[in-house]
Amino acid sequence: MLDLSKYQSIAAALKDALDQFAxxxxxxxxxxxxEKERLTYRDFNQRALLLAKALQDAGFRAGDRAAIIMTNxxxxxxxxxxxxxxxxxxxxxxxxxxxxxxxxxxxxxxxTFLVTEYPIWRHxxxxxxxxxxxxxxxxxxxxxxxxxALDGAxxxxxxxxxxxxxxxxxxxxxxxxIVYSSGTGGRPKxxxxxxENYLEQGHAITQxxxxxxxxxxxxxLPTNHVVDFMMGFLLPFTSGxxxxxxxxxxxxxxxxxxxxxxxxxxxxxxxILKNLKKxxxxxxxxxxxxxxxxxxxxxQINRALTRDRPRxxxxxxxxxxxxxxxGGELRAFGVGSAFTEPATIQFFLDLGIPVANAYGLTxxxxxVSVNDPRTPRADxxxxxxxxxxxxxxxxxxxxxxxxxxxxxTVMAGYLDDPELTAETIVDGWLMTGDLGRxxxxxxxxxxxxxxxxxxxxxxxxxxxxxxxxxxxxxPVKEFCVFAANYIWPRRSMAGEQLxxxxxxxxxxxxxxxxxxxxxxxxxxLLNYKRVHGIVLFNEDFPRTASLKIKRNILAERLAQLxxxxxxxxx
Amino acid sequence: MRTxxxxxxxxxxxxxxxxxxxxxxxxxxxxFFKKLGIDSLQALELLSRLENHFGIxxxxxxxxxxxxxxxxxxxxxxxx
Numbered sequence: 181m182l183d184l185s186k187y188q189s190i191a192a193a194l195k196d197a198l199d200q201f202a203x204x205x206x207x208x209x210x211x212x213x214x215e216k217e218r219l220t221y222r223d224f225n226q227r228a229l230l231l232a233k234a235l236q237d238a239g240f241r242a243g244d245r246a247a248i249i250m251t252n253x254x255x256x257x258x259x260x261x262x263x264x265x266x267x268x269x270x271x272x273x274x275x276x277x278x279x280x281x282x283x284x285x286x287x288x289x290x291x292t293f294l295v296t297e298y299p300i301w302r303h304x305x306x307x308x309x310x311x312x313x314x315x316x317x318x319x320x321x322x323x324x325x326x327x328x329a330l331d332g333a334x335x336x337x338x339x340x341x342x343x344x345x346x347x348x349x350x351x352x353x354x355x356x357x358i359v360y361s362s363g364t365g366g367r368p369k370x371x372x373x374x375x376e377n378y379l380e381q382g383h384a385i386t387q388x389x390x391x392x393x394x395x396x397x398x399x400x401l402p403t404n405h406v407v408d409f410m411m412g413f414l415l416p417f418t419s420g421x422x423x424x425x426x427x428x429x430x431x432x433x434x435x436x437x438x439x440x441x442x443x444x445x446x447x448x449x450x451x452i453l454k455n456l457k458k459x460x461x462x463x464x465x466x467x468x469x470x471x472x473x474x475x476x477x478x479x480q481i482n483r484a485l486t487r488d489r490p491r492x493x494x495x496x497x498x499x500x501x502x503x504x505x506x507g508g509e510l511r512a513f514g515v516g517s518a519f520t521e522p523a524t525i526q527f528f529l530d531l532g533i534p535v536a537n538a539y540g541l542t543x544x545x546x547x548v549s550v551n552d553p554r555t556p557r558a559d560x561x562x563x564x565x566x567x568x569x570x571x572x573x574x575x576x577x578x579x580x581x582x583x584x585x586x587x588x589t590v591m592a593g594y595l596d597d598p599e600l601t602a603e604t605i606v607d608g609w610l611m612t613g614d615l616g617r618x619x620x621x622x623x624x625x626x627x628x629x630x631x632x633x634x635x636x637x638x639x640x641x642x643x644x645x646x647x648x649x650x651x652x653x654x655p656v657k658e659f660c661v662f663a664a665n666y667i668w669p670r671r672s673m674a675g676e677q678l679x680x681x682x683x684x685x686x687x688x689x690x691x692x693x694x695x696x697x698x699x700x701x702x703x704x705l706l707n708y709k710r711v712h713g714i715v716l717f718n719e720d721f722p723r724t725a726s727l728k729i730k731r732n733i734l735a736e737r738l739a740q741l742x743x744x745x746x747x748x749x750x
Numbered sequence: 751m752r753t754x755x756x757x758x759x760x761x762x763x764x765x766x767x768x769x770x771x772x773x774x775x776x777x778x779x780x781x782f783f784k785k786l787g788i789d790s791l792q793a794l795e796l797l798s799r800l801e802n803h804f805g806i807x808x809x810x811x812x813x814x815x816x817x818x819x820x821x822x823x824x825x826x827x828x829x830x
Binding site for chain 2: 212251275276278297299300427428429430432451452455637638703706707708710
């Protein structure tokens with residue numbers, strides 16, 4: 181493992197790693213049961229330098245921005261390294277956004293280069309929003325079929341030049357990437373993440389989770405997310421470890437990959453962890469009665485013997501069949517980015533599979549606190565990482581208050597939004613909007629949210645303001661979208677939902693026709709962004725002089741309503 | 751060769767069987783997330799069932815953003 185604290189930039193660290201671990205395997209790419217590619221660090225370096233040289237010859241300079249919209253695959257990481265090698269700034273975007281949303285963020289980021297996959301480019305090229313991002317001069321599309329219409333893009337595979345590209349040094353305070361934590365529709369939140377943010381975060385995480393050559397990481401969270409960029413690229417690569425990419429993320433192929441590739445670590449979101457649990461429970465339930473009884477007894481024994489800390493070697497012996505299904509090399513799952521039910525984590529702990537529950541947000545690099553896989557606790561999100569300070573602001577009588585974070589992993593600010601930056605980073609402290617407290621052992625526990633947003637089990641941040649555009653023109657007097665827990669705070673982060681608040685016209689009622697209109701509009705949103713209920717409010721919304729809704733005051737008034745009866749199912 | 755209507759009907763039948771909802775309660779333009787009350791992973795399970803049934807492979811990008819049976823059936827049809 182390289183000592184990331186000694187480097188000035190991500191590219192400088194990766195450059196050394198590519199030399200040091202040249203003969204190790206860095207990437208395996210599989211599609212279903214077929215292995216498509218296996219690259220050594222040397223192969224990776226050669227491909228990236230051909231691209232870096234072509235980028236430089238095409239006029240890509242230090243500080244220029246290049247967006248990446250791709251699924252997890254080798255060309256994502258090769259492109260990222262080439263961009264960083266040239267001193268560029270990465271703009272990783274979510275490939276699951278709609279083309280219109282992607283163009284909006286491309287425009288906001290001011291990216292001049294775009295690297296994407298041909299199937300994604302087909303949709304992007306057909307979008308009428310393309311005209312809104314005229315600064316995107318060069319588009320590279322991977323894997324285009326031989327006779328494909330490229331619509332102005334160039335083939336990634338042909339965009340290469342021989343010769344030595346110049347390595348462009350960067351300082352720690354330079355921006356390495358602009359990562360959007362949300363913000364389609366309303367107000368894009370482009371987190372300017374510096375080289376120092378990444379390097380310090382990486383340095384801190386490796387004090388809890390160890391990567392080495394031979395260790396394999398299964399990368400299924402999207403690489404545009406800071407978590408996968410860290411855990412599925414920067415850390416394994418600077419340790420000589422191997423990253424496994426799957427082109428098909430169907431649950432059965434993900435399960436199969438554990439055994440096939442002897443995976444040691446995987447980061448996932450709560451939804452996937454729950455799904456794994458569900459699948460295993462179904463398998464257990466299908467066992468003949470005798471075997472099931474024996475298995476339950478072994479789980480009880482394992483639980484008793486690993487109560488104070490995991491003993492993975494022992495659990496592998498006691499529950500061999502369960503562990504073999506995961507390849508027998510699994511060291512830990514990491515879960516975070518959204519709230520995870522303690523019972524789900526405990527299920528795996530009882531089987532002897534450590535789950536490191538973590539808490540983080542894009543604005544703070546990757547992780548703020550992580551459970552040590554050697555001593556995991558299902559009911560907490562662990563202790564703050566070394567170098568990260570967490571303060572509870574205005575704690576109530578139970579010690580619960582807003583979490584504020586300070587340290588070298590906190591972003592430089594939001595791109596082109598000094599006002600929002602000033603609201604979010606106050607006197608050097610990042611105000612997270614999340615509510616929590618420390619327990620007696622210094623572990624952090626989460627209790628809800630102070631801000632008007634939700635995070636889904638798939639770890640998608642949803643800001644209600646951002647989805648209101650779909651309801652524009654709705655035949656009502658006024659409407660507004662809220663996170664239900666923002667109106668009616670709960671001491672829980674489970675089951676967060678959005679509600680549509682309606683102020684009807686005088687004499688108007690909530691007819692079936694209006695409901696259908698709302699449903700039809702709602703269905704235009706991606707499924708995880710949809711509202712789940714309607715709240716009728718019989719007063720005009722409070723507004724500012726410039727007619728903006730005073731959301732906090734409206735929320736206070738709505739809070740007077742009884743939640744159970746006020747939220748009508750959609 | 752199936753017609754698109756046949757394919758759509760087979761998609762609906764398979765979805766109703768897999769998620770145990772009455773066949774006549776599903777319509778081609780229904781949003782399957784909402785109608786079946788499923789999450790994105792369950793939708794992926796449905797896709798695997800459909801692939802086996804039709805004997806095709808649907809790359810993930812082909813079904814990205816698809817949420818109604820009719821569009822899903824048309825993506826399947828194009829690979830038959």
